[in-house]
Amino acid sequence: MRRGEIITAGILAVMSIYMMWKSTELDIFYIKGEGPGGGAWPFWLSGIMLICTVIIAVNAVRRVSPPSQSDEPVLDAEGRKMILQVFGGIFVFVALVGIVSMYGAMLLFLFYYLWFLGRHSLKLSLAISILTPTAFFFFFEALMRVTLPKGMSFTEPFFNWLNTIIY
Amino acid sequence: MEILAHLSEGFVEALWPINLALITIGVTLGLFIGMMPGLGSVNGVAILLPITFLVPPTSAIIFLAAIYYGAMYGGAISSITLGIPGASTAVATTFDGRPLAMKGRASLALVTAAIASFVGGTVSIILFTMFAPPLASVALSFGSPEIFALMLLAFATFVGLGGDDIPKTVLSICLGLVFAAVGFDEISGEPRLVFFNISGFLHGINFLVLAIGVYGIGEMLWTIDTTRGKITSTEAKMSISGVIADARECVSKAWKGMSIGSLLGFFVGILPAAGATPGSLMAYGVSKLTSRDPDSYGKGNPDGVAAPESANNSASTGSMLPMLTLGIPGSPTTAILLGGMVIWGLTPGPRLFSDQPEFVWSLIGSFYVSNFFALVINLSFIPLFIWMLRMPFTILAPMIFVLSIVGGYAATNDMHDVWLMLGFGLSAFFLRKFDYPLAPAVLAIVLGPIAEPTLRQSLLLSSGDPMIFLNRPIAGPITVIAVILILLPAFKLIYDKFRGAGVKSA
Structure with missing residues (x-):
């Protein structure tokens, strides 16, 4: 955990420096007659962040903070596997939105999670995976008039058919 | 007395069968819209505004007020049951509502949220009735400083009180504030902090993207990692006697949070450009500040649910005050209501109270009736919400993920934000491992768009002199209290060192 905490502080420090550098694209000082420049607020706040990361890293090196006193790994093998399976699933879900639409990706993700990770019966997994996107479709598209991504053109006939139910 | 007569006329108006039906439909719709992350009262009111042109203006505003109140209640439900704030006004409810649900006390959290909202609504109506005209002038004297x-x-309140690591809390606040600055510089109109020149950053980072990332994705990954996915959600139970017992517990344990939230929420609500979100966050902070047991906050203290919930309802009524008296909306929802009023031929502004008293007091009366109905409808839906929590975790978890993704998209209609949300979720999971408090970052991204322009305008007013925050009669005392709170941890540290040295030398 100690090494992890120092690395995290390091990443945040790099991020702070990047944000400070990015802020300098606008003025970071007081401009007479105009007030503080547009970059001032994020620049100085990122500066405070940088100072905080140094203190956090020093505390971790000196083993003052609770995580740096722990010898547990940040993620053990089982935890790593679970996070990979779950986060990987969500990642693929989002990646599929542009191809098979938000509703199609939702259906596939729910089925993956319920059937493969949750070990639920095929009947229940299929029922929830189909009913949920259907309910979402009618709530968002018909009731709230919010359009969610429809994916590539091959999904069009299907959504056209669903739209005939709404309109 | 004249005001009371108008107000009672307002009640009578709101209790007409057609209006009662509109209130019931509005509250129920609002409840479900508010529950849905990414959709809030503003969506509900905006979408249903055209429908209201079919009924008389008073009925229309009653319907919209009912949706507004319903959504205020609904935001808390997803905060408590799913851990995802349904709206920015319910962000602070997540801090203690979710831990209570995880302990199997979801019913207590939901009942507390419902009762606190009702109390907040009631107190604010009384304050509104008594002080509306003088308060409007006080609100006007609140400038940028x-x-x-x-x-x-x-x-x-977040820095000074944390039992958490102070540098990590400060870092978290700064991170949220910098994220809030992404997009366009409001004053010069130039693009700012467009990371890696990705165009998706041009529209800024919506607070919901961070909030859902942290509380939806990050929190779920954390739960899956710590429990190895072997939990059957929470052991939430539900019975009528249980609700009564919870209501009693709520009144005895959370009365302080409710009182603070109701009063503070109202006063923050009446400030132009402030509204219910800062009101609820500040109520949470002040409730924690004045608590005898501040360490229990964030771990499931009913006061931590009561304070923000009473505050956001109280602030909703409060934000009507600048809208009606000055024509300045305090929140996006009131801005749409204002638009509606203009379409109905009413002119908001100082003369509205004298020219159209029936309309104003019918509106206030309908707020109160809506508030009461929202309480009843909300309490009757609690079994459904509890049932949701009792679903096996392997069903609930993917549902929360799906809601998070859809909520993240619906907030801005941009897939860039969904990817960003995934990044925030994974980062939040790891940051939490190293004890970084993330609530302050969410607080900061919500308040950042108010804090930065007011700071810049104030410094422009004073030609760069920061004393403007100290030498004004209202800003001065508030700044002094804030500085003391920020320095409190340093004082504590020095005090502890001296005491430690004293003990050693003895």
Whole structure:
């Protein structure tokens, strides 16, 4: 955990420096007659962040903070596997939105999670995976008039058919 | 007395069968819209505004007020049951509502949220009735320095009170504030902090993207990692006697949070440009500040649910005050209501109270009736919400993920934000491992768009002299309190060192 905490502080420090550098694209000082420049607020706040990361890293090196006193790994093998399976699933879900639409990706993700990770019966997994996107479709598209991504053109006939139910 | 007569006329108006039916439909719709992350009262009111042109103006505004109140209640439900704030006004409810649900006390959290909202609504109506005209002038005297001082106070309550690591809390606040600055510089109109020149950053980072990332994705990954996915959600139970017992417990344990939230929420609500979100966050901070047991906050203290919930309802009524008396909307929802009023031929502004008293007091009366109905409808839906929590975790978890993704998209209609949300979720999971408090970052991204312009305007007013925050009669005391709160941890450290040295030398 100690090494992890120092690395995290390091990443945040790099991020702070990047944000400070990015802020300098606008003025970071007081401009007479105009007030503080547009970059001032994020620049100085990122500066405070940088100072905080140094203190956090020093505390971790000196083993003052609770995580740096722990010898547990940040993620053990089982935890790593679970996070990979779950986060990987969500990642693929989002990646599929542009191809098979938000509703199609939702259906596939729910089925993956319920059937493969949750070990639920095929009947229940299929029922929830189909009913949920259907309910979402009618709530968002018909009731709230919010359009969610429809994916590539091959999904069009299907959504056209669903739209005939709404309109 | 004249006001009371108008108000009672308002009640009678709101209790007409057609209006009662509109209230019931509005509250129920609002409840479900508010529950859905990414959709809030503003969506509901905006979408249903055209429908209201079919009925008389008073019925229309009653319907919209009912949706507004319903959504205020609904936001808390997803905060408590799913851990995802349904709206920015319910962000603070997540801090203690979710831990209570995880302990199997979801029913207590939901009942507390419902009762606190009702109390907040009631207190604010009374305050509104008594002080509307004089308060409007007080609100007008709040300029940029005063509002920035208030924002500083909100951040200070988080720094000064944390049992958490102070550098990590400060880092978290700064991170949220910098994220809030992404997009366009409001004053010069130039693009700012467009990371890696990705165009998706041009529209800024919506607070919901961070909030859902942290509380939806990050929190779920954390739960899956710590429990190895072997939990059957929470052991939430539900019975009528249980609700009565919870209501009693709520009144006895959370009365302080409710009182603070109701009063503070109202006063923050009446400030132009402030509204219910800062009100609820500040109420949470002040409730924690004045608590005898501040360490229990964030771990499931009913006061931590009561304070923000009473505050956001109280602030909703409060934000009507600048809208009706000055024509300045305090929140996006009131801005749409204002638009509606203009379409109905009413002119909001100082003369509305004298020219159209029937309309104003019918509106206030309908707020109160809506508030009561929202309580009843909300309480009757609690079994459904509890049932949701009792679903096996392997069903609930993917549902929360799906809601998070859809909510993240619906907030801005941009897939870039969904990817960003995934990044925030994974980062939040790891940051939590190293004890970084993330609530302050969410607080900061919500308040950042108010804090930065007010700071810049104030410094422009004073030609760069920061004393403007100290030498004004209202801003001065607020700034001093905020600075003391920020320095409190340093004082504590020095005090502890001296005491330690004293003990050693003895």
